[in-house]
Amino acid sequence: MSTPAADLPAHETVLLAAFEGWNDAGSAATQALEHLHEVWDAEHVDELDPEEYHDFQVNRPIVGHGPDGRREITWPTTAVAVATAPISGRRVVLVHGIEPSMRWRRYCTELLDIAAGLGVNTVVTLGALLADVPHTRPIPVNATSEDAEVRDIFGLEPNSYEGPTGIVGVLQHEAASRGLRSLSLWAAVPHYVAHPPSPKATLALLHRIEQLLGEPVSLGELPDDAAAWQHGVDELAAEDAEIGEYVQQLEEAKDTADLPEASGEAIAQEFERYLRRRDKGTGG
Numbered sequence: 001m002s003t004p005a006a007d008l009p010a011h012e013t014v015l016l017a018a019f020e021g022w023n024d025a026g027s028a029a030t031q032a033l034e035h036l037h038e039v040w041d042a043e044h045v046d047e048l049d050p051e052e053y054h055d056f057q058v059n060r061p062i063v064g065h066g067p068d069g070r071r072e073i074t075w076p077t078t079a080v081a082v083a084t085a086p087i088s089g090r091r092v093v094l095v096h097g098i099e100p101s102m103r104w105r106r107y108c109t110e111l112l113d114i115a116a117g118l119g120v121n122t123v124v125t126l127g128a129l130l131a132d133v134p135h136t137r138p139i140p141v142n143a144t145s146e147d148a149e150v151r152d153i154f155g156l157e158p159n160s161y162e163g164p165t166g167i168v169g170v171l172q173h174e175a176a177s178r179g180l181r182s183l184s185l186w187a188a189v190p191h192y193v194a195h196p197p198s199p200k201a202t203l204a205l206l207h208r209i210e211q212l213l214g215e216p217v218s219l220g221e222l223p224d225d226a227a228a229w230q231h232g233v234d235e236l237a238a239e240d241a242e243i244g245e246y247v248q249q250l251e252e253a254k255d256t257a258d259l260p261e262a263s264g265e266a267i268a269q270e271f272e273r274y275l276r277r278r279d280k281g282t283g284g
Contacts, residue, residue, distance in 0.1 A: 016092060
């Protein structure tokens with residue numbers, strides 16, 4: 001697992017995108033985006049017409065009562081919001097949607113045209129996948145980029161994945177083809193607790209975003225939610241001998257693999273993050 005070696009320049013506008021569905025195990029990525037939307041008081045500025053991109057028999061509209069008491073229909077769409085990071089003053093564009101059912105290239109073109117109009121320099125996609133990782137250890141977050149220059153700047157790994165991809169992979173590719181900086185953050189969610197929410201994975205993604213932007217994020221109750229989630233899974237493992245044994249095997253494999261990485265550098269990075277949060281007076 002790599003760690004970004006530098007922050008993005010504060011004057012650059014960054015787009016953070018997450019999509020419900022195949023790319024979002026445990027809803028970890030979209031909940032990270034929703035958290036940023038709330039704590040940074042983001043303003044809705046645009047959205048994509050769902051008629052062009054969604055099969056409504058797959059992602060059905062929701063009927064309910066609106067703020068005025070009238071019944072209304074909410075359509076599955078992609079919303080674009082803009083926030084200002086409170087410490088650096090950086091402009092951040094937040095894109096939250098459901099993975100589209102069709103016309104992916106047109107979808108990415110429209111989304112990146114909106115991003116261009118908002119002055120976006122860097123596109124960061126967020127994802128989460130199910131993996132053989134123990135819930136009792138830190139959630140791994142893998143940062144990758146197809147761009148060799150971006151990898152050099154931020155100390156990222158090359159993207160070596162080959163196989164079926166989702167809208168996250170397509171958007172990354174299209175952003176890079178426009179000359180934008182593009183990178184992807186993926187959290188590994190324990191596959192035996194795949195049901196959302198997955199607050200520990202959400203928290204891990206937010207920590208990596210903090211590193212990337214050089215901006216502490218107010219975490220609110222999320223650390224407590226993550227601790228409660230882990231406690232609940234601990235109880236599940238204690239009640240089921242088969243799950244408990246499997247978790248122990250994952251722990252042993254993880255600890256053995258991480259031994260060479262238990263370095264002073266990792267400790268220093270964690271301490272630096274603590275100091276940033278203390279000095280800026282952010283929660284969590």
